[in-house]
Amino acid sequence: MRERVSKEIKDSLQKRALEYSIILDDVSITDLQFSPEFTAAIESKQVAQQMAERAKFIVFKREEETKAAVLRAEGEAEAAKLVADAISEYGPGLIAMRKIEAAAHIAESLKNSPNVTFLSGNTMNMVNLSGSGI
16 A cells, blocks of 8 residues: 555645645655554554464364373273283283283382392391381
8 A cells, every 4th residue: 555655645745836836756755654553553453463373373282282182092092992802811811911020110120229229038137127116
């Protein structure tokens, strides 16, 4: 709309200048400032657009998180079904094997921990447990 505004201003100035016998060949607008109300309206519109975009992003993010949660739940349900099927097919042997695997994993974690000390059966005989309040 700048061309239209520029043309309207040029036409208006040429008409007014003719009243004083002045001929204008060209008019150039070098500095154009809007009223404070108009500037504030533009700024508030931009802020509103940014807030709307942010709200759309938040909704999109929540939708994606919901989809991920559904997929995770479906995966966990499938895993539980597979475990239940395996237990029914292989019986208590599978449970015993899982317990052994878990115990091996726990023992490995404790072995690498600097805060854990292992005592042998002979060392336990040397410790006076009755005086320690245990």
